[in-house]
Amino acid sequence: MTATRHFLLAAGGTGGHMLPAYALAGELIARGHRVALVSDDRGLKIPGAPDEVETHVLPAGRVAGGPVGWVKAALAIRKGRRQAIELIRAFDPAVVVGFGGYPSLPSLLAARATRTPSLVHEQNAVLGRTNRLMAPRVDAIAVAYRNIYRFPEKCELKRHLTGNPVREEIVAIREEGFPPLPEDGIFRLLVVGGSLGATVLSEVVPAAVAMLPRALLDRLQVVQQARETDLDAVRAKYAELGVAAECAPYIADFPDRLRWAHLVIARAGASTVAELACAGRPAIFVPYPHAMDDHQRFNVADLVEAGGAQSFAQADFTPANVAKQLQRMALEPGAIEAAADNAARCGLPNATRDLADLVESFAPPPLMDVIRVGASTKRAAASGVAAARREAR
Structure with a gap:
């Protein structure tokens, strides 16, 4: 059996x-x-x-x-x-x-x-x-x-x-490595705010981009998730700045966008943090301040300590602070590559496998399953015999 x-x-x-x-x-x-x-x-x-x-x-x-x-x-x-x-x-x-x-x-x-x-x-x-x-x-x-x-x-x-299980598409990004960023190359920024976007990102990130020097604006490409109510304003701001930007309420092809990006600005939900670390993408985090037990602030602690990310409390997530970080990551030689390496060191790409191994280790041995199934079958048979006898009476 x-x-x-x-x-x-x-x-x-x-x-x-x-x-x-x-x-x-x-x-x-x-x-x-x-x-x-x-x-x-x-x-x-x-x-x-x-x-x-x-x-x-x-x-x-x-x-x-x-x-x-x-x-x-x-x-x-x-x-x-x-x-x-x-x-x-x-x-x-x-x-x-x-x-x-x-x-x-x-x-x-x-x-x-x-x-x-x-x-x-x-x-x-x-x-x-x-x-x-x-x-x-x-x-x-x-x-x-x-x-x-x-x-x-x-x-x-x-x-x-064990880590947080992530999609195989994200693990594949890690294996491909960080995309090259030549000194005069295109700097690719991905902005995500959870499943529905976050208004604070729609307000602060375009304003921060507006503070960047023209030479960097000419190299910048942005993909930004924004709430439906914020979309028109965000698109208009990037158009005014002459920045190539794609904005949408939901990023369906997130793994492809993450593979494309040099830097990510995001909330700090558990899945987002795990995926960025696994993929080896540096980030600027703004933890959601009303999360239960303020857990998003703690989610980024390991990454920040390792040098793979920066984190701002929402009150400190200002255009000036974000613009300063964007310039440092884009213009300081080796800064973004070092941050990517640091982020990748925090990633746990085998989380799904390790969690499955742990779960299996607590399962009774297969022989016990056979015994239990056999016992259940005998009980069911005995119950059926008893029922037949009752009907016969």
């Missing part, structure tokens, strides 16, 4: 949670395993899931809104846990993996109730609320950064550095 390995992944409804889950699902499927994915309606609408993955939506209330909201959330989580237990019994996963966010909580609670091995993966440099709650209750905690904040000391032995 051949044992089929099943894995259940559970993730919150944002790209930061879902994309690493998709990457792990793809790797496990490529290894011959079967994968089911649990999230909410919002999460399962995010593109990128492998075609072979099974998807499920379970209730998982968000703990907010005062006492009434807390009660509603508790009831939703309880209902989701009950349904997750049913899913685990039907799907029979070897391991349950949570990627943070409230939609991952019911599945992790159900794993504990059914004594199924479980682990969590934290994408940010600050351990998130759900992962903090479940840290003492899971078998392992995979982290994306060497320095993790709000990590419980008593769980230190469970910590495993």
Whole structure:
């Protein structure tokens, strides 16, 4: 009898949670395993899931809104846990993996109730609320950064550095190396602000570009993501400056644009930071100041310390400061190449493989699966015989 390995992944409804889950699902499927994915309606609408993955939506209330909201959330989580237990019994996963966010909580609670091995993966440099709650209750905690904040000391032995899984297209950029930048060559700037863009980037970056010397403006090419409401103003500013610029509300071909770029200006979401480090692209970060636990500020700490990036608090992200950094990176000999090397040293291109290895290591041996499947078959057969006897009476 051949044992089929099943894995259940559970993730919150944002790209930061879902994309690493998709990457792990793809790797496990490529290894011959079967994968089911649990999230909410919002999460399962995010593109990128492998075609072979099974998807499920379970209730998982968000703990907010005062006492009434807390009660509603508790009831939703309880209902989701009950349904997750049913899913685990039907799907029979070897391991349950949570990627943070409230939609991952019911599945992790159900794993504990059914004594199924479980682990969590934290994408940010600050351990998130759900992962903090479940840290003492899971078998392992995979982290994306060497320095993790709000990590419980008593769980230190469970910590495993894997990094954030990134797309194969991004790993390929790393292997190609940094694009040459001759002294009089075209300087290529990529500006991204998360899934929807960021108004602060639309306001500050064109104003910073306007402060650059004419000789650099003539060498500059820009690709900028901007909100729909900001697009016309951003395009008009670059046109006024005579700068070759392409602006859009969403950059569908991000890996190609990242391959093209010499420098990136961006928010500091976990996926963005991981992809830039893996690709070896220097960056100017402006962390989103209202992120939970201010995690975006901590996400860039390793890169900044290594010399692969600069980071500005939003209050300090001014045209003058950005223009100064742009001139230094474009005009100081060797500056941008050194920053690219430093960024690449922080990248963890084998994150998907290493996370899959960790997950597999907590799966029971295949022989145990055979025994369990055989026992389940016997129980089912016995149940069928008993039912037949009852009908005969």
